[in-house]
Amino acid sequence: MSARRNANRIRGPQSALTDFLAANNISAQQIRDDYTRRQAQAQAAAEAEAAANGEPQDEQAALDEAAEAEAAIERSRKKRKAQQDVVAKIKKGKGKGKDQKKKKGKKGSDDEEDEGDSDFDLGKEMYKKKVPLPGQLENCELCEKRFTVTPYSKTGPDGGLLCTKCGKELAKDADAEKKPKKTGPTGRKRRKIESDRLDGKIQMGAKSLQQLCIEKVVHHATDVDDLGDLPQSLMERLGEIFTKERVMKPKQLKLFLRPDVDSITIHDCAYLESDDMKQIFAICPKIQKVALGNACQFKNESMEYMIEKAHDVTWLQLYAANLISEDMWTKYFKTHGRKLEVLKLQWLDAAFEDAQVEALPRYCPNLRRLKLELCRRLTPACLEPIAKLKKLQHLSLGYSTPTSNASIIKLITTIGPNLLTLSLPSFSDIDDTVLEAICISCQKLRKLRINGNDTMTDAGLSALFTNWANPPLRFIDFSATRDVDNSNPDGPDECIGLGPESFISMMMHSGSKLEDLNISSCRHITFDALTTVFNGSTQYPELKQIDVSFVSAVDTLVLAGLFKCAPMLRKVIAFGCFNIEDVVVPAGVVVIGVPRAQDAIEKFGGVGVDVDSAMGAMVDLFKRENGLGGYGEEMDVGVFG
Amino acid sequence: MAEKEPSNKSEYVTLVSNDGFEFVIKRSCANIAGTIERMLNPDHNFAEAVSGKCHFENINGVILEKVCEYLYYHEKNKDQKDVPDMEIPAELCLEVLMAADYLSV
Incomplete structure (x- = not known):
C-alpha cells in the first residue's frame, strides 16, 4: 500500500470524493479490505456452523447464497443504470431551472468541475422526488x-x-421582468462618465467633431506616423490629450516636432529621456514657448543643448526639473535671459536657490510673468530681487519658509502698481497690513489668491474690498482662510479669514466681473451673509465656477439663490456641504460633491430644466417636506419673490 | 445628393466637396458648423448665402460625408446627455479633424 502511495505514481483522474477522503486519511482500499475481511470471517463462521450441521444444509445455503448474490448483482446493475441516467440528465439538463441556479453560483463552471461535483450531486439527486426523465x-x-x-x-x-x-x-x-432593471451604463463606462463630469466635461448634447477626432487619434496613437500640417492650436490640444492618456512617448513626441513649430507644451514628460528633450531643440530651433511638465529628465546636457540651439525662447516653463544645477540655471539666464518674458518653475527641491532669483533682474529684465511655486530652497531673501523686476505683471510665489510681512509689503509696494495677477499661496502669516498695502498699491489686479491663511481678519478683508480702487476682479481664491483651533470651532469673536462682512463686500466689489470664485473651507461665512449675497435678484453675470466646499452654512436655499443669481454658472463644487438636500439642478450646470445625493457624487442638470423650473421643483420639495407654511413659504417670498 | 433649387431661406442647403460630391442637408444642421453658418448668413453678403450652395475646395467627398453625418448626429443629440460617441474610422480621423477645425465644429 505505502509503496503504491508514493508521490511518483501515475494515476488516473480522481473524484472530489476520493480527494476529500484521502485528505481526511480515509482510504477506500482499506474500507474494501476491511469489508472483505469481515465477509471472509462471517463466511468462515458460517462454514464452521454448516460443517457442524451437516452437508445438505450446507449445499442449500450455498445455493441460496448464489441466488442472493445474483439478485444483488442484478439490483446493483439496475441501480447503477439509474444513477447513470441521473448523471446524464444532470449533465444534459442545463436548461433546467434548479441546475441553472446552482451553476450561476459558480464562476465559469468547466467540465472537470462538473464531473467532480456530480459525485456529490448524485446523492442529493437520488433522494429527490422523481422527475420524469x-x-x-x-x-x-x-x-x-x-x-x-x-x-x-x-x-x-x-x-x-x-x-x-x-x-x-x-x-x-x-425576460420582460428582468429588462427594466438594466438602466444606464454600467461598470467602467459609468465610471468614465462620472469621472468626465468631475473633470468638468458637462456640456449637453454631442461632443464637438474635433473632440471626437482627437479622442480617436489618441486611441490609435501608436499607429500614427505623421500628423500632417495641423494648425498649432489643434497640435496643442492633441498634445494635452496624449499626455492625459499617457501615450506621450519618444515616438509620439516626434509627431509634434516640426521645424516651423514655435511652441511645445507637454504637461507630462515622464516617458521622455534627456535625448528626446534635445531633439525638441534640434528639430525646432525657432521655438519660443517651452512648457514641459514633470520634466525629470531635463538634465544639464539638455539645458546646454537648448542654450546652444534655441535662441528665441520667451516662455520657459519647467516643472520638476531637478537635475539642472544652479550653475546651469545662471548660465541660461546669462545667455538668453534678455529674451525671456515668462518663467514658470515648480517642484524644484534640489537646485534652484535665492542666488538664481537674484540673477533674474540683471539678466532677465523683460520678465512679465513669474511663477515660483513649491521651490523648497527659496527663502524670503528672494523677494528683494523679484521687487526689481520692473515689467512684472503676473506673480505667483509660494515657498515654505516663514516670511515677515514687512518684506512682502515692500515687494507689493514696489511692483504692485503693474500687477495683474497676485498669487500668494500658503503664506499663513500675511495679515491685515499686507491687505492694506495691496489696497494702496495694486490698482490693476484681475486675479488675487491668498489662501491657507489664518491671520487676516474679516474686518481687514472687508476694508480692502470697501475702499479699493481696483476694478472688479475676475478670479478670487481665498480658500482655507479661517481660524484653526479645534477647541473653539466657531473662531474668536473677531472673525478670522473671509467672514460674513468681507464676503458681502467682496461680492459687492467684484461680483459684476467675477468668473471664478474659490471660498472653500471659509467656514466662518454665515448663512445670512450667503443669502444676502445670493439673494436671487443681484446678478453675477460672469460667474462660471464656484467652490463652496466645507462652507457649512451653504444649504439648498443658498444653492437655489446661487442658480438664480448666476446665469452663466457651469460648475459648483460643494464637497462637505451637508445641508444641501434634494437639489434640482438647472440644465448646463454641474454640482459636484453633494454628500447626500443618492445616485451619484455629482448632480447634473437634466434636459429642459431651466432655472425657473428647477426653482419650482425645489420649492415643491420644500413644501412637501416642511408642510405648506414655514420654510417653503419664506423661501418663496424671501428669495424668489 | 439630389438636386435642389437655390433660394435664400430654403430649408435645405447644399455642400459641395472638391471632387464634386453634393450633399443636401438641412439648414439647421449646416448651421451647427460655425464656418458654414457664417457663409450662409445673409448679413455677411457671401455668394453662398444667395445660392444656398457651399463649395469646399479643401475637403473631399469622403470627409464631407462624414462631416454631414456628424452634423445630423449632433442635431439629433442636441438635448441629450451621455451621448454615445459617433464612430469615425481611424484612417479618416486626421483628415476629419482638419476639416472640423476649418469648419469650426
Missing part, C-alpha cells in the same frame, strides 16, 4: 397537454414540467 411523456403543468420531456423543458411555478409552448411564454415573461 428526458424522452418520457408528461402532462404540462399549465395547459395539461401531453408532451415529450426534453432536457430543455422548463419547470413550472409549482415545480412540475411545462410543454415547449408554455415554457417559452414563461421565459418571455421572465
Whole structure:
C-alpha cells in the first residue's frame, strides 16, 4: 500500500470524493479490505456452523447464497443504470431551472468541475422526488397537454414540467421582468462618465467633431506616423490629450516636432529621456514657448543643448526639473535671459536657490510673468530681487519658509502698481497690513489668491474690498482662510479669514466681473451673509465656477439663490456641504460633491430644466417636506419673490 | 445628393466637396458648423448665402460625408446627455479633424 502511495505514481483522474477522503486519511482500499475481511470471517463462521450441521444444509445455503448474490448483482446493475441516467440528465439538463441556479453560483463552471461535483450531486439527486426523465411523456403543468420531456423543458411555478409552448411564454415573461432593471451604463463606462463630469466635461448634447477626432487619434496613437500640417492650436490640444492618456512617448513626441513649430507644451514628460528633450531643440530651433511638465529628465546636457540651439525662447516653463544645477540655471539666464518674458518653475527641491532669483533682474529684465511655486530652497531673501523686476505683471510665489510681512509689503509696494495677477499661496502669516498695502498699491489686479491663511481678519478683508480702487476682479481664491483651533470651532469673536462682512463686500466689489470664485473651507461665512449675497435678484453675470466646499452654512436655499443669481454658472463644487438636500439642478450646470445625493457624487442638470423650473421643483420639495407654511413659504417670498 | 433649387431661406442647403460630391442637408444642421453658418448668413453678403450652395475646395467627398453625418448626429443629440460617441474610422480621423477645425465644429 505505502509503496503504491508514493508521490511518483501515475494515476488516473480522481473524484472530489476520493480527494476529500484521502485528505481526511480515509482510504477506500482499506474500507474494501476491511469489508472483505469481515465477509471472509462471517463466511468462515458460517462454514464452521454448516460443517457442524451437516452437508445438505450446507449445499442449500450455498445455493441460496448464489441466488442472493445474483439478485444483488442484478439490483446493483439496475441501480447503477439509474444513477447513470441521473448523471446524464444532470449533465444534459442545463436548461433546467434548479441546475441553472446552482451553476450561476459558480464562476465559469468547466467540465472537470462538473464531473467532480456530480459525485456529490448524485446523492442529493437520488433522494429527490422523481422527475420524469428526458424522452418520457408528461402532462404540462399549465395547459395539461401531453408532451415529450426534453432536457430543455422548463419547470413550472409549482415545480412540475411545462410543454415547449408554455415554457417559452414563461421565459418571455421572465425576460420582460428582468429588462427594466438594466438602466444606464454600467461598470467602467459609468465610471468614465462620472469621472468626465468631475473633470468638468458637462456640456449637453454631442461632443464637438474635433473632440471626437482627437479622442480617436489618441486611441490609435501608436499607429500614427505623421500628423500632417495641423494648425498649432489643434497640435496643442492633441498634445494635452496624449499626455492625459499617457501615450506621450519618444515616438509620439516626434509627431509634434516640426521645424516651423514655435511652441511645445507637454504637461507630462515622464516617458521622455534627456535625448528626446534635445531633439525638441534640434528639430525646432525657432521655438519660443517651452512648457514641459514633470520634466525629470531635463538634465544639464539638455539645458546646454537648448542654450546652444534655441535662441528665441520667451516662455520657459519647467516643472520638476531637478537635475539642472544652479550653475546651469545662471548660465541660461546669462545667455538668453534678455529674451525671456515668462518663467514658470515648480517642484524644484534640489537646485534652484535665492542666488538664481537674484540673477533674474540683471539678466532677465523683460520678465512679465513669474511663477515660483513649491521651490523648497527659496527663502524670503528672494523677494528683494523679484521687487526689481520692473515689467512684472503676473506673480505667483509660494515657498515654505516663514516670511515677515514687512518684506512682502515692500515687494507689493514696489511692483504692485503693474500687477495683474497676485498669487500668494500658503503664506499663513500675511495679515491685515499686507491687505492694506495691496489696497494702496495694486490698482490693476484681475486675479488675487491668498489662501491657507489664518491671520487676516474679516474686518481687514472687508476694508480692502470697501475702499479699493481696483476694478472688479475676475478670479478670487481665498480658500482655507479661517481660524484653526479645534477647541473653539466657531473662531474668536473677531472673525478670522473671509467672514460674513468681507464676503458681502467682496461680492459687492467684484461680483459684476467675477468668473471664478474659490471660498472653500471659509467656514466662518454665515448663512445670512450667503443669502444676502445670493439673494436671487443681484446678478453675477460672469460667474462660471464656484467652490463652496466645507462652507457649512451653504444649504439648498443658498444653492437655489446661487442658480438664480448666476446665469452663466457651469460648475459648483460643494464637497462637505451637508445641508444641501434634494437639489434640482438647472440644465448646463454641474454640482459636484453633494454628500447626500443618492445616485451619484455629482448632480447634473437634466434636459429642459431651466432655472425657473428647477426653482419650482425645489420649492415643491420644500413644501412637501416642511408642510405648506414655514420654510417653503419664506423661501418663496424671501428669495424668489 | 439630389438636386435642389437655390433660394435664400430654403430649408435645405447644399455642400459641395472638391471632387464634386453634393450633399443636401438641412439648414439647421449646416448651421451647427460655425464656418458654414457664417457663409450662409445673409448679413455677411457671401455668394453662398444667395445660392444656398457651399463649395469646399479643401475637403473631399469622403470627409464631407462624414462631416454631414456628424452634423445630423449632433442635431439629433442636441438635448441629450451621455451621448454615445459617433464612430469615425481611424484612417479618416486626421483628415476629419482638419476639416472640423476649418469648419469650426
